[in-house]
Amino acid sequence: MENKKKNVFSGIQPTGIPTLGNYLGAMRGWPLLQKEYNCIYSVVDLHSLTVRQEPAKLRRQTLSLVALLLAIGIDPEQSPLFIQSHVHTHAELAWLLNCYTQFGELSRMTQFKDKSVKHPDNINAGLFCYPVLMAADILLYQTDLVPVGADQKQHLELARDIASRFNGLYGDVFRQPEPYIPPSGARVMSLQDPTKKMSKSDTNPNGYVLLLDDTDTILRKFRRAVTDSGSEIISTPDKPGVSNLMAIYSVVTGKTTEEIEKDFDGKGYGAFKTAVGEAVAETLRPVREKYNDLFKNKDYLQKIYTEGAEKALQISQRTYLKACKKLGLVLPQ
Ligand code: TYM
Numbered sequence: 001m002e003n004k005k006k007n008v009f010s011g012i013q014p015t016g017i018p019t020l021g022n023y024l025g026a027m028r029g030w031p032l033l034q035k036e037y038n039c040i041y042s043v044v045d046l047h048s049l050t051v052r053q054e055p056a057k058l059r060r061q062t063l064s065l066v067a068l069l070l071a072i073g074i075d076p077e078q079s080p081l082f083i084q085s086h087v088h089t090h091a092e093l094a095w096l097l098n099c100y101t102q103f104g105e106l107s108r109m110t111q112f113k114d115k116s117v118k119h120p121d122n123i124n125a126g127l128f129c130y131p132v133l134m135a136a137d138i139l140l141y142q143t144d145l146v147p148v149g150a151d152q153k154q155h156l157e158l159a160r161d162i163a164s165r166f167n168g169l170y171g172d173v174f175r176q177p178e179p180y181i182p183p184s185g186a187r188v189m190s191l192q193d194p195t196k197k198m199s200k201s202d203t204n205p206n207g208y209v210l211l212l213d214d215t216d217t218i219l220r221k222f223r224r225a226v227t228d229s230g231s232e233i234i235s236t237p238d239k240p241g242v243s244n245l246m247a248i249y250s251v252v253t254g255k256t257t258e259e260i261e262k263d264f265d266g267k268g269y270g271a272f273k274t275a276v277g278e279a280v281a282e283t284l285r286p287v288r289e290k291y292n293d294l295f296k297n298k299d300y301l302q303k304i305y306t307e308g309a310e311k312a313l314q315i316s317q318r319t320y321l322k323a324c325k326k327l328g329l330v331l332p333q
Pocket of ligand 1: 009011012014024025026047133134137138146147148151155185186188197198199
């Protein structure tokens with residue numbers, strides 16, 4: 001990373017097939033940033049252990065996600081793509097940073113509070129310290145920009161606080177990362193309850209669209225999407241259902257809210273929901289086709305994530321060793 005380009009890092013958990021929310025909020029931007037920035041992307045499998053996973057399923061989902069990230073256009077020649085647990089500096093830096101993060105700070109994380117309510121019988125230390133591991137992921141690569149959805153903003157702020165606290169004590173070790181949140185699609189809502197974020201852990205599968213759903217399923221889920229009273233296609237806070245569909249349609253077609261309002265003036269919800277479903281299905285079809293080819297080729301996937309981990313280790317080790325040295329740890333000779 002000797003060139004002048006800025007550094008980008010982001011990650012996604014292999015907890016299932018990503019949703020349209022994951023895609024529009026974060027993943028879609030990842031390949032687009034490759035030309036202008038030094039990008040590194042990771043399947044963050046260690047993060048997913050904070051909630052119980054079925055081992056065989058986790059293994060499959062991790063490989064599947066590597067294939068899917070390649071299918072959306074990540075070019076591994078330009079952007080190292082790796083599995084988090086293959087690069088030991090992540091867990092190691094997380095330990096160091098744990099010692100510079102306060103209990104009170106972690107207690108305020110809304111995702112921790114939400115997940116504690118959802119899994120009351122498994123409020124483990126990993127779940128509590130999860131944002132510190134995320135800070136380590138980011139800070140290891142001297143990251144400038146982190147492309148994420150709006151729900152990760154609070155974690156990013158914590159990463160910035162940890163970085164400035166550490167730098168304040170020991171001098172310049174970490175660069176201050178900024179969130180890179182898209183203007184549209186940063187918070188895609190459930191198709192069944194537009195006051196809730198679209199999430200693959202939703203008990204009602206009609207609430208989310210998965211990136212690998214086939215065209216018929218996508219069309220059906222959009223036809224069933226909950227809309228609001230009235231029949232006008234306008235984006236306002238008192239029409240959360242229609243506003244959500246408009247945001248989705250705007251990202252996948254590139255049309256502005258005004259253009260959409262004009263195009264669908266007087267056409268009613270039914271026609272609009274069909275149009276949104278068709279546009280999403282057309283966007284996801286080529287991704288699914290590429291994915292199906294890539295997922296069959298396990299040797300190729302292995303080559304990509306192995307090389308990605310080698311590069312990521314090399315880059316991240318510089319920061320990790322610098323942090324160790326500043327703290328007074330004796331470095332291995
Ligand atoms: P994760 O795996 O839950 O989600 C991956 C990305 O998808 C975004 N996202 C959404 N965006 C818009 N609308 C939605 N409904 C929606 N649901 C999810 C998330 O904001 C995220 O960008 N902690 C992270 C993973 C992580 C990470 C990192 C990210 C670990 N280390 C370092 C960036 C940098 C997470 O759980 O994302």
